[in-house]
Amino acid sequence: MKAKILSCTILWATFFFLASASDPSLLQDFCIAVNDLNVTEFINGKFCKDSKLATGDDFFFTGLNVPRNTSNAFGSTATIVSVDIFPALNTLGISFARIDFAPNGLNPPHMHPRASEVFIVLEGTLYGGFVTSNPDNRLIAKILHPGDVFVFPAGLIHFQLNVGNTNAVVYAAFGSQNPGRTDIPKALFGSTPPMFTGVLTKAFQVDTNIINDLQAPYRMDNSFEVYKNIINDLQAPFKMDNYD
Structure with a gap:
């Protein structure tokens, strides 16, 4: 009986959570x-x-x-x-x-x-x-x-x-x-204040220079063409099993 009550409680809590996770009902x-x-x-x-x-x-x-x-x-x-x-x-x-x-x-x-x-x-x-x-x-x-x-x-x-x-x-x-x-590039590389470089270098498994290049367009009115020279470096760790 206790298990049944617990199951019903969890079920109703789930319904309540799903209802609360979207816009309120009209x-x-x-x-x-x-x-x-x-x-x-x-x-x-x-x-x-x-x-x-x-x-x-x-x-x-x-x-x-x-x-x-x-x-x-x-x-x-x-x-x-x-x-x-x-x-x-x-x-x-x-x-x-x-x-x-x-x-x-x-x-x-x-x-x-x-x-x-x-x-x-x-x-x-x-x-x-x-x-x-x-x-x-x-x-x-x-x-x-x-x-x-x-x-x-x-x-x-x-x-x-x-x-x-x-x-x-x-x-x-x-x-x-x-x-x-939420624009992903801007959120990661153009946040205010800028995200700590150590977080980004560790997350992407690249060196500081690459992170600086990625942040540069958001520090000045520049083109995203700058990314073309470094995108392969960002993808490399995920193409090879060479990172922790």
Whole structure:
């Protein structure tokens, strides 16, 4: 009997944990976020507009048809429309984005800690994929064409590279009103303040000069072309059983 009670307790705790690990469940029709301290309803860290005053304009967003500027080091621009930009998304558990790619443009390895992503190609040809978690760290990737859809699971590192000769455009949808984004290169090599070099040299099994080169683009307005000369050195320890 005690074992049965314990099993039920663990089961309910698991359900509670899973429910708490995503956006809160919707307990009303909607909560349009407003910056008004006089209102009394407060959900997901946002004050709610009086639902009786809601209009169609509150649920309307425009501008995703406008191409973004991709003149940057990576040749891509991701425009995420989260609750902070579109207040009607509050409590709905969704958000979306437009990603623009120049030829050879890269949406660098990154992850969304709070949401899975559905990726829909509108224009261009992209190589996209993600890496599974430990212990296998398996790369799952595919060439994507207009009309193709790919899914990136929550919390996994993923990327997209424009492998065509023209610009590429993608729409993406997320299973959270605020999916978040962590760019892996910037997080490791461009943190503020900079991460202790000893941590990075030990983690990547390379010398200090390579780490300094990787951090350099974030200390000045430089191109990520600098990585091409050292990426083989970073990959080498994982291609040979020569590290502790």
